[in-house]
Amino acid sequence: MSKRIVITGGAGFLGSHLCERLLACGHDVVCVDNYFTGRKRNIAHLQQYPLFEVLRHDITFPLYLESDQIYNFACPASPVQYQVDPVQTTKTNVHGTINMLGLAKRIKARILQASTSEVYGDPAVHPQREDYLGHVNPIGPRSCYDEGKRCAETLFFDYQRQYNVDIKVARIFNTFGPRMHPFDGRVISNFIVQALRGDNITVYGDGSQTRSFCYVDDMISAIILLMESRSGFFGPVNLGKPGEISMLDLAEKIIRLTASTSHVVFLPLPQDDPRQREPDITLAKSELGWSPLVPMEDGLKETIAYFRKVLAE
Numbered sequence: 001m002s003k004r005i006v007i008t009g010g011a012g013f014l015g016s017h018l019c020e021r022l023l024a025c026g027h028d029v030v031c032v033d034n035y036f037t038g039r040k041r042n043i044a045h046l047q048q049y050p051l052f053e054v055l056r057h058d059i060t061f062p063l064y065l066e067s068d069q070i071y072n073f074a075c076p077a078s079p080v081q082y083q084v085d086p087v088q089t090t091k092t093n094v095h096g097t098i099n100m101l102g103l104a105k106r107i108k109a110r111i112l113q114a115s116t117s118e119v120y121g122d123p124a125v126h127p128q129r130e131d132y133l134g135h136v137n138p139i140g141p142r143s144c145y146d147e148g149k150r151c152a153e154t155l156f157f158d159y160q161r162q163y164n165v166d167i168k169v170a171r172i173f174n175t176f177g178p179r180m181h182p183f184d185g186r187v188i189s190n191f192i193v194q195a196l197r198g199d200n201i202t203v204y205g206d207g208s209q210t211r212s213f214c215y216v217d218d219m220i221s222a223i224i225l226l227m228e229s230r231s232g233f234f235g236p237v238n239l240g241k242p243g244e245i246s247m248l249d250l251a252e253k254i255i256r257l258t259a260s261t262s263h264v265v266f267l268p269l270p271q272d273d274p275r276q277r278e279p280d281i282t283l284a285k286s287e288l289g290w291s292p293l294v295p296m297e298d299g300l301k302e303t304i305a306y307f308r309k310v311l312a313e
């Protein structure tokens with residue numbers, strides 16, 4: 001059955017893929033975005049759908065709409081972008097989340113929060129399960145995002161306990177794919193753009209720090225499965241791809257796949273950069289019947305093809 005769905009941050013990387021998937025399933029989708037990091041080009045191809053609407057709006061201000069489901073994805077996601085205006089980042093996570101939860105409460109919509117593995121901070125346990133409470137600096141340059149997202153989770157669970165709002169919380173781990181912003185400073189977009197331009201590939205620290213990466217198609221499937229999961233299952237649930245790769249190995253893989261002449265150079269590690277990050281997805285497997293399917297190399301090829309096109313424009 002067709003549902004009315006609001007997606008905040010719908011013009012961003014993940015939000016635009018979510019709009020696309022939900023429209024293809026026949027839903028009525030309203031994309032709400034203030035274009036802080038999102039781009040009109042990410043959603044331009046969706047204008048062909050009669051059930052697609054776009055609303056330029058900043059979620060730190062109240063919003064009144066009718067809908068059955070709300071995906072709350074609005075928030076700059078990369079350190080380079082969320083540190084441009086850290087106060088606005090916290091406001092988006094706190095005021096924005098209150099506004100969207102207030103809307104869900106009023107119209108009795110189910111609401112899903114795009115939370116993040118950053119709520120675990122620089123983790124002392126590995127891999128991270130949902131019951132690990134995290135190791136987060138409350139006053140550092142990353143805190144506007146990490147603590148903002150933690151507070152957003154608190155608000156979700158308090159709206160559930162206090163007002164019985166129907167919530168779902170996804171803790172999203174690093175995701176990559178076409179429509180990432182080419183200059184958002186995230187490691188995959190950075191390395192691919194540098195490799196395609198023949199620039200030096202900048203690895204922070206000695207490159208031994210590890211991350212795990214999930215391809216966007218797998219992530220969107222998981223997010224929709226969570227939204228549709230049984231009532232009474234709130235999460236938080238880790239969504240990501242287990243299996244770590246070091247930053248140095250990633251740089252070498254991208255150099256090979258782009259047939260680039262670039263060389264790796266080493267720069268100092270940024271403050272509070274986690275050394276290791278890998279999800280335990282046992283809960284996602286048992287509750288959602290989900291695990292990621294796309295091999296990293298296939299995802300990288302798609303992403304490289306996208307950046308090649310963007311850089312040629």
Ligand SMILES: NC(=O)c1ccc[n+]([C@@H]2O[C@H](COP(=O)([O-])OP(=O)(O)OC[C@H]3O[C@@H](n4cnc5c(N)ncnc54)[C@H](O)[C@@H]3O)[C@@H](O)[C@H]2O)c1
Pocket residue numbers: 008009010011012013014015032033034035036037038039057058059060072073074075076077078092096114115116117171172173174175176181
């Ligand atoms: N991509 C990842 O690997 C990842 C990992 C963990 C969590 N997340 C979360 O998923 C969500 C989407 O991430 P993304 O990678 O697509 O980032 P993105 O920057 O591409 O998308 C965020 C979108 O939110 C919009 N936005 C920001 N502030 C807003 C505001 N106040 N009002 C309205 N719109 C606003 C931006 O313009 C942009 O379109 C974010 O909440 C992010 O924290 C992403």
